[in-house]
Structures are given as structure tokens and as C-alpha cells.
Amino acid sequence: MSEAPKTDHAYDGIEEYDNPLPGWWKWLFIATIVFAPFYWVYYHGGAEGRSVEDQFGIALAENTRLQFAEIGDLQPDTATVAKFMGKDSWVKVGKSVFRANCISCHGREGEGKVGPNLTDxxxxxxxxxxxxxxxxxxxxxxxxxxxxxxxxxVNEVVMVSAFVASLRGTNAEGGRPPEGNKIAAWPEPPPEEEVEDEKEKS
Ligand code: HEC
Incomplete structure (x- = not known):
């Protein structure tokens, strides 16, 4: 170490050896610079479905479809939507369908943009x-x-309907004014156990 040449500056008598950076370090540094544009183009270049968020969305949708196979094709009617309104995990699936397809017109919280306010x-x-x-x-x-x-x-339609129904009464801020007519309250969703029982029977 003491053989190494010194830099020509000294501060208050403190000197510095002029040791070169190790070769592996320099090459690693250069490699990260070469790697970065490829990484950026791949993940952030605008191609659909490559970002971590997109991948997560795809995996979630796939998993949901697997679960759809278990519950079979649902009927998109009042009784079925009421039943799924009471199941939080499925309402979350509806929320992800809503976030993916509906917020451009109905707003992130359902407050309405081109489409009407879904929270009143x-x-x-x-x-x-x-x-x-x-x-x-x-x-x-x-x-x-x-x-x-x-x-x-069809099951996504049921889930997103349950989610839309759950937005009612949240009165999101900055929403569009109410349109159409005031309607009667939703029916109460059946209690969770009942839903499970029915599933076992069928
Ligand atoms: C291209 C814009 C657009 C998209 C995307 C869109 N909507 Fe709509 N939606 C509208 C408009 C506009 C209306 C009002 C139609 C009318 O005037 O009768 C509406 C009406 C509705 C209504 C009835 C509201 C009422 O007051 O009767 C529901 C429920 C609804 N949309 C849910 C959804 C869901 C769920 C999605 C996503 C799967 C979605 N919308 C996607 C534009 C859109």
C-alpha cells in the first residue's frame, strides 16, 4: 500500500494515496450502465403487460379465473349480485375489474366523468x-x-356489479351531480354462512 503514488493534494497535512479502483469494480460499473437502457426499454418502454404492476394484474386475473372454475358460471341477476356483495374477497375482484376497465369514464372512486356518478x-x-x-x-x-x-x-360482470353496488352512498368528492331517479335501498346481502351452505349444497 505505502508503495502507491500519492495524489498531489494535502489538507492540513492529510495526504491521499492514488490507488486505482479495482478492475472488477470498474467493469461492474460499466456493465450497469450498459444494462440500464435495455432494462428501461423492456420494463418502461410502454409495451403492454411487462411492468411489475401489469404482471401482478395478469397473475391476479389468472388466479381469479381458476377460482371461477370452482364456482361455475353465475347468473347475472339480483339474487346473485346480492350474495356476492357480502363477500369481501370477491368484491375486491370486482374492484380490480372496475379499475382496469371503468375508471376512464366513471372515475377512480366512481365519482363520474363522462359516465354518471356511481356513489350517490x-x-x-x-x-x-x-x-x-x-x-x-x-x-x-x-x-x-x-x-x-x-x-x-359473466362472473366478472357479477363481481364488478357487486363492487359498483358497494360504491353507492360513498358520495365520492368532486363527483358529478346526481342524475336519474333516487331508487330504493339494495336488499341486505345474505349472511356469509348461508352463502357457504348454499355452495356446499350445489
Ligand atoms: C366509454 C365510457 C364508459 C366506460 C368505459 C364505462 N362506462 Fe358505464 N356508463 C357510461 C355512460 C355514458 C353511462 C350513462 C348511460 C346513459 O346515459 O344512460 C354509463 C352508465 C353506467 C351504469 C348505470 C348508471 C346509471 O345511473 O344508470 C353503470 C352501472 C355503469 N355504467 C357501470 C360501468 C362499469 C362497471 C364499467 C366497466 C366495466 C363501465 N361502466 C364502463 C360510460 C362508460
Whole structure:
């Protein structure tokens, strides 16, 4: 060490050896610089489905479809939506469907943008829980609300309907003013055990 040349500066008598950086360190440094643009282009270059968030979304959707196989194809009607409104884990699936497909028009919290506010008590096309699924399946307002029956699994329609129903009364801030008519309260979801029993029976 003491053989190494010294740098030509000294501060208060403190000198510094002019040791070169080890070769492996320099090459590692250069390698990270070479690696970075490829990494950036791959993960952040705008290609669909490569970011960690997208991958997570894809894995979650796949897992959900596996579970769909277990529960079979649901009926998108009032009784089924009411039943799933009471199951938090499925409402979360509905939330992810909503986040993926609906927030561009209905807002992140359902407060409404092009589409109506889903967090108040007034609806244009909905009187019952089943109507929510109907609107989602068939669209409304001459296509201003697109039809989703060919894009979403019938179970996804049920889950996202349950989620939309759960937004009612949250009165998200900055929302669109109420449109349509005030409608009767949703039916109470059946208690959780009952839902499980029914599943075992069928
Ligand atoms: C392209 C914009 C757009 C997208 C995307 C969209 N909606 Fe809509 N939605 C609308 C419009 C506009 C209406 C109001 C239709 C009308 O005037 O009758 C509406 C109405 C609705 C209604 C009925 C509300 C009422 O007051 O009657 C529900 C429920 C709904 N949308 C749910 C969804 C869900 C769930 C998704 C995602 C799967 C979704 N929407 C995606 C634009 C959209």
C-alpha cells in the first residue's frame, strides 16, 4: 500500500494515496450502465403487460379465473349480485375489474366523468341490483356506456356489479351531480354462512 503514488493534494497535512479502483469494480460499473437502457426499454418502454404492476394484474386475473372454475358460471341477476356483495374477497375482484376497465369514464372512486356518478343514490338505468349487471352486459345510452358481455367473463360482470353496488352512498368528492331517479335501498346481502351452505349444497 505505502508503495502507491500519492495524489498531489494535502489538507492540513492529510495526504491521499492514488490507488486505482479495482478492475472488477470498474467493469461492474460499466456493465450497469450498459444494462440500464435495455432494462428501461423492456420494463418502461410502454409495451403492454411487462411492468411489475401489469404482471401482478395478469397473475391476479389468472388466479381469479381458476377460482371461477370452482364456482361455475353465475347468473347475472339480483339474487346473485346480492350474495356476492357480502363477500369481501370477491368484491375486491370486482374492484380490480372496475379499475382496469371503468375508471376512464366513471372515475377512480366512481365519482363520474363522462359516465354518471356511481356513489350517490340516483341512477338513470338502474332500479335493482340485477339492472347493474344488465347495464354492464348490454351497455346503455346508445353505446355511450359500452356493452361488456363479450369482453368480461359473466362472473366478472357479477363481481364488478357487486363492487359498483358497494360504491353507492360513498358520495365520492368532486363527483358529478346526481342524475336519474333516487331508487330504493339494495336488499341486505345474505349472511356469509348461508352463502357457504348454499355452495356446499350445489
Ligand atoms: C366509454 C365510457 C364508459 C366506460 C368505459 C364505462 N362506462 Fe358505464 N356508463 C357510461 C355512460 C355514458 C353511462 C350513462 C348511460 C346513459 O346515459 O344512460 C354509463 C352508465 C353506467 C351504469 C348505470 C348508471 C346509471 O345511473 O344508470 C353503470 C352501472 C355503469 N355504467 C357501470 C360501468 C362499469 C362497471 C364499467 C366497466 C366495466 C363501465 N361502466 C364502463 C360510460 C362508460
Amino acid at each position: 343514490d340516483s341512477y338513470k338505468n338502474v332500479k335493482t341490483l340485477g339492472d347493474i349487471a344488465k347495464v354492464i352486459n348490454n351497455g346503455a345510452g346508445n353505446g355511450a356506456m359500452p356493452k361488456w358481455s363479450h369482453r368480461l367473463h
